[in-house]
Amino acid sequence: MAITKAELYAFLRARDSGVVSTIGSDGSPQSARVYIVTTPELDLVFYTLQTNRKCLNLRRDPRLSAVIGCEDEHTVQYEGIAEEVDEHGFADIKKLFLAAQPQRSGMVDWPGLTFFRVKPVWIRFSDYGKPWHVDEFAFPENKPEERRPRFGFFRRRDKS
Numbered sequence: 001m002a003i004t005k006a007e008l009y010a011f012l013r014a015r016d017s018g019v020v021s022t023i024g025s026d027g028s029p030q031s032a033r034v035y036i037v038t039t040p041e042l043d044l045v046f047y048t049l050q051t052n053r054k055c056l057n058l059r060r061d062p063r064l065s066a067v068i069g070c071e072d073e074h075t076v077q078y079e080g081i082a083e084e085v086d087e088h089g090f091a092d093i094k095k096l097f098l099a100a101q102p103q104r105s106g107m108v109d110w111p112g113l114t115f116f117r118v119k120p121v122w123i124r125f126s127d128y129g130k131p132w133h134v135d136e137f138a139f140p141e142n143k144p145e146e147r148r149p150r151f152g153f154f155r156r157r158d159k160s
Helices: 006-015 051-058 090-100
Strands: 016-024 029-038 043-051 063-069 074-084 113-127 133-138
Touching: 006 029, 006 074, 006 113, 006 133, 016 051, 029 051, 029 090, 043 051, 043 090, 051 074, 051 113, 090 113
Parallel strands: none
Antiparallel strands: 016 029, 016 063, 029 043, 043 113, 063 074, 074 113, 113 133
């Protein structure tokens, strides 16, 4: 039985945290647990300190993956593009976050804190119960243009 986007939203909205992975400056994966809020558009919102690796990584490369859930044999894999919320949207995103997670009110006032909003590119909902099923959702409208290598392609040359 396929899950609908409304059911996926309900699943995500019921979870208050997940593990996000970003790409380090050396290309290595770096993961951290964060508190999340999900919008009806399936955007993820989370906060972090500006000095944390995930913030520095996302400022350099906005690609992010996340795993949300894991209880009761249900989980979501999420890939998206993160955008740091600027000073014009900060108050609104903080209000949205606290409406869903009022228990975090003390944390969101930390100095040096910033919010990210992540637009989905691909989501997989997995139910490993019986019968098991997997549903995937694609969001091509959120996919960025192809990233070109900085130094172009290098071709191997024969020594002959």
